[in-house]
Amino acid sequence: MLANRLLLAAAFRLAPGWAARHAACMFLVPLRRPAPGRSGYVSRETPLAVEAPSGPVAAWLYGRHENPAGEIILLVHGWEDDHLSWAPLADRLVQRGYRVLTLDLPGHGRSKARLASLPVQAAAVAALAREAELLGLTPFRAVIAHSLGGTAALLAATEMGLRAGRFAILASPNHPRLFAGALMKLYGLNRQRTARAFAEIERLVGRSMDSLYLPPKLRQLASPGLILHSRDDRTVPLRHSQENAAAWPRADFRVLDGIGHRRLMTDAGVHEMLLHFVETDAPADAFGLRTDAAE
Template sequence: MNAMTPRVDSIKSTNVRPKLPMALRAVRGTLRLAGYLAPAAADGWAARAFITPRQARRSTGGRALARPPHFIEGPAGPLAVWSEGEGPTVLFVHGWERDHHDMAGLAGAFAAAGYRAVSFDLTAHGRSAGKRAPLPVLAKGIAAVASAEGPVAGIVAHSIGGAASAIAMSEGLEVPRIVLVGGPNSAEHFARGAAALLGLRPARTEGMLRALTPIVGQPIERFKVDSDAAHMRAAALFLHSADDRVVPLAHAQKNAAAWPGSEIRVFDGLGHNRILQDPAVIAAALDFFPAPGE
């Protein structure tokens, strides 16, 4: 989503209907008019807005790494990469409109435990290049980092970073294990949520979804973690908070049910982003990995 589109997690469920920001009201009005006068153009604009992240917001709980990043070539230009610690390499993948700071608590714990923790900013996020970030592009970026920094002992991914990691794995990225924190089941879930925030009528919502296909390269219905999960060979651990308002718990349950031999642990009171800083969550992720040297 672009600067005119609010974050999905910025609208909270309350009994009082939230007052929409003036900019969003203006966008809704413009889209409504365009939907009548030039529906194809409106559909295309909404589709492009959906895959255009705003500038990533740094996590308030993240640690800033003292050393500057190094850069590797990604699908839309250089990707900023940081590493700390020594030992087996684990990749840490942040979520939508965030950056590597979100994963700092987890990465630091793994580095202290004897792993080499590699964090990076996804395409079109943070200090990495790119303007738009459809899931296949995010997946290619993850695969590029794994290829440059590997061999990789595993991935710890948050939110849409988990979905992109699963796509990368379905397309050939081999890792022995993955931890998915607050991971969604379906990209369509987010697309329809964005359409609702934009106030799109049902016909224009379907038009936006259709307009995504030539931009992304595949129908958005293709991007479902549980569809790929049945063919996964990596061990998987799903960590989710029951009160997650961005990605409902049912998404993790569906993914875990489809992923052979996977585990799921449910927490509460941690929401969608606070879960990344919780000591019990960090310990669960660490426990899922064998001790370095084993």
């Protein structure tokens, strides 16, 4: 981070156009975490390859051997994670008789991408859903998605035709400006330089960041939803889920505490909530919560 701060400080003085492009590219390219061991999965996998606008996307189907007729659950990981992050939940779902479809989003795990923007992520989710339909793996009983993967899944649902019986969204940001602004602050960019970097991000993505703001889109989403967010989340502010829940007509909203951000994917208590939401016949009444119940 210090090296990037020094590089950008010098570059904005000498070549501001290059510096803005470099800052934008750093925002649009995820770092790759060390991959966890596959021993976390008990269920057998069937690998898939799906062609998306960004290139081939790696995906896996679990539970096909155990229960070929089981309903399908799609799991979408977040920024700088991969499909293995869902290992504990995937196994529990397979044990309950479901089949589980997962993917590595573009720029993550085994899926390559030059720039992994939010529309690129959403297009990959939509491409996987179309391929799943061709393979007879739809309709999805549910989509469960974490962090930026939830933002991508909701963008795919509201703009790109992704359909599911219900959506469970874990601590998802509703505007890319949240992370873009935080990153530029870490790089020490002032307001003028940040504005140049933002303009370059929008040029590379091909649309404005404001056009990706979720709440106006969620007002038209008819599927039932469950939104979970831990109050102590230091990555995505609680207000993002509050705004998403207030806009989404059929979303229940539960505020948790002491779980943080990434542990939402592996926490046993969260898994119980998700299983209840997936299995109930009336997901809109899963917890009987009002969207304004949170502070």
